[in-house]
Amino acid sequence: MTADRDVPLAQPHALRAAVLGAGSWGTTFAAVMADAGCEVTIWGRDEKVCRTITEEHRNERYVPGVDLPAGITATTDARAAVRGADLVVIAIPSQSARATLETLRDVIEPDAVAVSLMKGVELGTDRRMSQVVAESLGIGPERIAVVSGPNLAKEIAHRQPTATVVASTSEETAQLVAKACASSYFRPYTNPDVVGVELCGAVKNVIALAVGISQGRGLGYNTMATVITRGLVEITRLGLALGADAETFPGLAGMGDLMATCASPDSRNHTLGNHIGRGMTLEEAIAATGGTAEGVKSSRSVLELADSLGVEMPITHAVVRVLHEGLPVDDLAALLLARPHKAEGV
């Protein structure tokens, strides 16, 4: 039995955390950890963003209208942020993780834990983010945790209640990270199934693109429910082929995050899909959406991974064809529905 496990609410801890990424999730998760009692330093690339986080306790560019906990500081010096940190939390776009982390390999503390908040699969290698973290920082899986769940940054920045999953092959590491982010509005559950939790986070973005495209095209709730439900089936199929635990998929990181991302107009993946459905080109849709819509690039790496394992992922395939191979949006539904008859199930 390895489904999401309940974690008691933590007492404040004085753990030191470095958060890499001053974007919407990095800044919000920094606030979550500060509220849980951690000492938090954010690394960001933009001098002005870092200065306003430290001096004005605001990040108007990424989390507008939110007062951040006063103790959070930010720096453009990633090495200084990581030095001495108990937790190194990574919240940058998946495709830039390897290059960024390789420069920090020699400064991460020998017993520090790396925490991936990223929801993507690396292009070119088809690696999950915990694998990229292990390779680029040179640390073992027992020092790595993944946080994933129905976690739209905008809602959490306003301290709206939600739950999440902290996955690690080490229960001790999972508990440490869970305690470092547990608060009255943020409820972590632990799960040893790193593969399943990571895949859910990455592939739900692709499914949200498909839902957005359908909605942008004017299709209704039956279509949405079909794409979400069959999307979960294809996420599960890929996960099982990679050795994930079947119980992860109906949990918070699976169905929970799929629902949040496919339903919310605040989701970048959903929004970008919607723009495509309304007729924008990919370049126009990326510009109009802003922020990191991981599914655009990860759709290709996920499909490659699936193909290498002989796993069928028709929705992911359709998204790749529309975004990257010029398939007209109007042909998407036909591509999905005109497939040969099969029985329902994984």
Ligand SMILES: NC(=O)c1ccc[n+]([C@@H]2O[C@H](COP(=O)([O-])OP(=O)(O)OC[C@H]3O[C@@H](n4cnc5c(N)ncnc54)[C@H](O)[C@@H]3O)[C@@H](O)[C@H]2O)c1
């Ligand atoms: N925003 C959310 O609601 C949310 C929730 C859960 C998980 N995530 C995941 O967190 C990760 C980060 O997303 P986000 O929402 O914070 O993105 P964002 O676009 O809001 O911010 C991205 C941050 O990364 C930095 N960055 C961009 N390119 C970079 C590069 N080449 N090298 C180093 N840094 C770079 C940017 O300057 C910015 O600080 C993604 O994998 C996303 O899927 C986001």
Ligand SMILES: O=P(O)(O)OC[C@H](O)CO
């Ligand atoms: O805005 P999105 O589409 O990247 O989704 C954000 C989170 O992953 C939702 O859990």
